[in-house]
Structures are given as C-alpha cells and as structure tokens.
Amino acid sequence: MNRIAVCGVSNRALGMFIEPVIQQFAQQNQIVGLLDNDERRIEICKERFTNLVALPAYSETQFDKMVEETKPTMIIVTSRDDTHIDYILKGLEHNLTVVTEKPMVTTVSDAKRVMEAEEKSSGKVIVAFNYRYNAFHRKIKEMVLEGKIGRVTSVDLNWYIDTYHGASYFKRWNRKREFSGGLSIHKSTHHFDLVNWWIDQKPEEVFAYGALNYYGKDGELNPSQTDKRYCGTCDEKLNCDYYMRWNNRSRTVQIKDDHLKSEGIEKSAKSYTNYRPDACIFDHEIDIEDTYVATVKYDKGAFLSYSINFSVPFEGYRLAINGTKGRIETQEFHELSRVPFPVPEQTIDYYPLFGAKESIHVVQGEGGHGGGDPILQEDIFLGVDPTRPYDILAGAKAGAYSIAVGEGVWRSSKENKPMKVKDMFQEYTTLT
Numbered sequence: 243m244n245r246i247a248v249c250g251v252s253n254r255a256l257g258m259f260i261e262p263v264i265q266q267f268a269q270q271n272q273i274v275g276l277l278d279n280d281e282r283r284i285e286i287c288k289e290r291f292t293n294l295v296a297l298p299a300y301s302e303t304q305f306d307k308m309v310e311e312t313k314p315t316m317i318i319v320t321s322r323d324d325t326h327i328d329y330i331l332k333g334l335e336h337n338l339t340v341v342t343e344k345p346m347v348t349t350v351s352d353a354k355r356v357m358e359a360e361e362k363s364s365g366k367v368i369v370a371f372n373y374r375y376n377a378f379h380r381k382i383k384e385m386v387l388e389g390k391i392g393r394v395t396s397v398d399l400n401w402y403i404d405t406y407h408g409a410s411y412f413k414r415w416n417r418k419r420e421f422s423g424g425l426s427i428h429k430s431t432h433h434f435d436l437v438n439w440w441i442d443q444k445p446e447e448v449f450a451y452g453a454l455n456y457y458g459k460d461g462e463l464n465p466s467q468t469d470k471r472y473c474g475t476c477d478e479k480l481n482c483d484y485y486m487r488w489n490n491r492s493r494t495v496q497i498k499d500d501h502l503k504s505e506g507i508e509k510s511a512k513s514y515t516n517y518r519p520d521a522c523i524f525d526h527e528i529d530i531e532d533t534y535v536a537t538v539k540y541d542k543g544a545f546l547s548y549s550i551n552f553s554v555p556f557e558g559y560r561l562a563i564n565g566t567k568g569r570i571e572t573q574e575f576h577e578l579s580r581v582p583f584p585v586p587e588q589t590i591d592y593y594p595l596f597g598a599k600e601s602i603h604v605v606q607g608e609g610g611h612g613g614g615d616p617i618l619q620e621d622i623f624l625g626v627d628p629t630r631p632y633d634i635l636a637g638a639k640a641g642a643y644s645i646a647v648g649e650g651v652w653r654s655s656k657e658n659k660p661m662k663v664k665d666m667f668q669e670y671t672t673l674t
C-alpha cells in the first residue's frame with residue numbers, strides 16, 4: 243500500500259491527485275497526511291473529501307513530524323513552485339518517493355541540489371510532466387522512435403495561450419518571478435521537456451528575447467494605472483477588455499480550466515487566507531514576461547525554434563519536427579469551446595522526404611490535458627505500465643534539463659547573450 247502525504251493542498255492537488263486516489267486508486271493507495279501553510283486549504287480539502295476529515299494536517303515547518311507520525315512512502319509536492327525544493331529535499335532525506343508537479347524547482351541551482359540529493363537517497367523523484375501523456379504527444383514520440391523522420395535536425399514549436407488562460411497567470415502568485423521562476427520556467431518547462439523527450443537530445447545552448455507586452459502597469463488595455471485592484475471588487479471592470487471577454491455584466495461565464503476554476507470570483511477568493519486569486523493583471527508588481535522567442539541548440543545537432551505568447555485570441559500550438567527522412571507536423575486548437583470560430587480537427591501529418599503524405603487521426607482518451615492526466619495517474623499510483631515499450635515517466639534529470647532551458651531563455655533575454663547549459667550547471671558532469 244502506497245502511503246501518501248500531500249505537500250501543498252492546492253487546486254491541482256485536489257483535482258489531479260487527491261480525488262483520483264480516493265475514487266480510483268484506493269485499493270493500492272492511501273492519503274495519510276496533508277501539509278500546507280494555509281489552514282484554510284486543509285479545510286477546503288476536508289469539506290470536499292469528507293472521508294479525509296480525520297486526517298492529520300501539518301504546517302510548513304512540520305514536515306519531519308508528519309513523516310514520523312504518518313509514515314508515508316510517497317509525498318506529492320503540489321505547493322507553490324518556489325516551495326517545491328524544500329519538500330523534495332526533505333522527502334529525499336527520508337528516502338521517500340517524491341512526486342512533484344512541474345516545474346520541479348524554479349532555478350538551475352535548485353535543480354542541481356535535487357539531483358545531488360537524489361544520488362545520496364534511496365528515494366527517487368518523479369516529475370508529473372502530464373503533457374508527455376497526451377495522446378498526440380505519445381504518438382509523435384512513437385513516430386520519432388520508429389525512425390519515420392530519421393535523425394531530428396530541427397523543431398519549430400509555437401505555443402499560444404489565450405486571453406483567459408494567459409490572464410490567469412497574471413492574477414495569481416505566478417506573476418512574481420520569486421514564486422514561479424517566470425513563465426519560461428513555470429509554463430515553458432512543459433514544452434521544453436516535451437521537445438527534449440521527443441527528440442532524445444540534450445539542450446546545450448539557448449538564445450532568446452523576452453518582453454512584457456500585454457500585462458503589467460504599461461499594458462495597452464489597462465483601464466487606468468491604478469495599483470492593487472481585484473476583479474471581484476474592481477469598479478473599472480466594465481472598461482477592462484480582458485475581464486469582459488470572459489464575463490458579462492451580471493455573471494462570470496462558466497469555463498472549465500485547471501488554472502482558474504469556474505467557481506466564481508468571490509468563492510475562489512474565500513478558498514485561501516489573505517490571498518485572492520483575482521488580482522489585477524495590470525498591477526505594478528508584475529515582474530515576469532508574457533512573450534518569448536528562443537533558439538535552442540542540442541547535443542546531437544538539432545535546433546529548436548520556440549515561441550510563446552500569453553495573450554492570443556485562441557489557445558493551442560503549432561509543431562513541426564524535421565529529420566533526415568521526413569517531417570511531422572501538427573496544430574492544436576485547445577478546448578474547442580473556448581475558440582470563438584470553427585477550427586480543424588487536430589491530426590498528425592507525416593511527410594516522408596520522398597513519398598506520400600499520411601494524415602493520422604489519433605485515438606484520444608478522456609480526461610485533462612488531452613487525456614494525459616489519467617494515464618499519468620495510473621503510472622504514478624499503479625506503477626509504470628509494463629507493456630509500454632518506451633520511457634515516459636520523467637525523473638529529476640528531465641526536470642533539470644527543462645529548467646535549464648527555461649532559465650537560459652530568461653537569462654539570455656536579460657543579458658542579451660547565449661547561455662550554455664553546461665555553464666549554468668557549472669559542473670556539467672552531474673548531468674551526463
């Protein structure tokens with residue numbers, strides 16, 4: 243029986259981990275403890291899952307006490323990004339299996355600390371990179387592994403985040419680099435990990451530009467340069483295009499989104515103590531970027547051309563992977579209900595260098611992130627699927643490489659120079 247303690251009773255913890263453990267994986271798994279620095283989060287969890295009412299709860303300084311009293315075999319780290327490092331290191335010290343949400347940590351130096359700690363521990367780190375498990379993404383991995391495009395030479399990946407989802411990062415703690423590492427880490431590590439995994443090459447050097455174009459006090463659509471407004475209490479919201487795109491004058495439109503549940507502003511504000519997740523997207527304290535373009539060079543010769551933009555009229559991505567024998571291409575329009583016009587079905591198009599094009603209609607599963615979340619949950623709570631012929635569950639090294647690219651993107655854009663992954667880690671040998 244897996245005995246699981248949850249560190250950070252976030253929305254993600256409730257929906258992605260606690261609920262499935264209780265509803266689907268209870269025969270093999272049991273939640274034994276909850277830890278959060280906000281008692282309100284423990285209450286919210288116990289209100290939602292009444293069979294957890296008697297569960298012991300701990301504050302952020304009581305990790306050791308929690309381990310002693312509840313004897314977990316696994317911890318799930320789902321707290322604010324900057325706090326992951328504390329629980330990962332403590333979990334490894336106690337030789338536990340540590341499942342952490344992405345980003346594993348928020349800096350390269352912390353990533354290195356995790357890898358060093360893992361070497362000394364009989365525990366291990368699993369990074370919950372759910373995007374790998376999306377049906378399209380698995381199919382692409384399988385096509386690359388089958389050699390359909392030969393040796394990968396270049397990848398084009400453009401990621402688009404719509405005005406609903408994009409704004410959500412600027413209403414919450416994610417908008418401060420000290421908490422999230424900035425969006426090249428908090429968000430783009432998903433994408434960098436995907437590319438690293440698909441092509442099975444190691445990133446060596448990164449060059450990038452970044453800017454804050456839409457959000458922050460100088461955002462063009464800011465109704466006025468007033469600081470510290472909250473959507474729920476703001477008297478300028480009728481003049482705020484970002485707010486009115488997804489709301490009308492009397493109600494919030496109901497949208498299912500992992501990052502901002504459609505529970506209504508006042509209800510979500512009451513889900514935390516001294517914290518409202520509806521802070522103004524034009525606040526003065528915002529210190530991260532919302533637009534990046536980057537080039538990454540890989541150790542076996544591939545180049546990645548990447549961009550991300552957090553204020554686009556629709557959500558999705560465009561991907562092309564080119565190789566010595568052909569090209570794979572796909573375009574996703576995410577969550578069709580949020581796209582205000584007809585969009586094509588996602589397919590994977592395969593163009594051999596010489597020969598006929600194939601269009602693949604991928605079989606998709608139910609569940610979050612393109613059906614990826616439920617399969618990742620099975621790998622975590624039942625053990626890795628022994629029939630799958632390739633590695634998919636990510637560890638600390640994959641977490642670290644994704645962070646190295648993310649930090650490289652940010653630092654390159656600030657320092658206006660290419661960043662070498664090796665230099666960022668100083669002792670490259672730890673990673674090879």
Ligand SMILES: NC(=O)c1ccc[n+]([C@@H]2O[C@H](COP(=O)([O-])OP(=O)(O)OC[C@H]3O[C@@H](n4cnc5c(N)ncnc54)[C@H](O)[C@@H]3O)[C@@H](O)[C@H]2O)c1
Binds near residue numbers: 250253278322323428
């Ligand atoms: N893989 C995905 O697709 C995905 C999606 C959403 C969120 N996430 C990740 O899940 C995690 C939670 O995100 P969320 O948006 O659900 O967060 P949230 O804002 O709902 O919750 C953050 C939680 O962390 C707690 N916290 C803050 N400081 C703490 C500390 N020192 N010790 C313990 N707890 C502390 C807060 O009280 C709160 O309960 C983040 O790491 C985020 O990046 C991943």
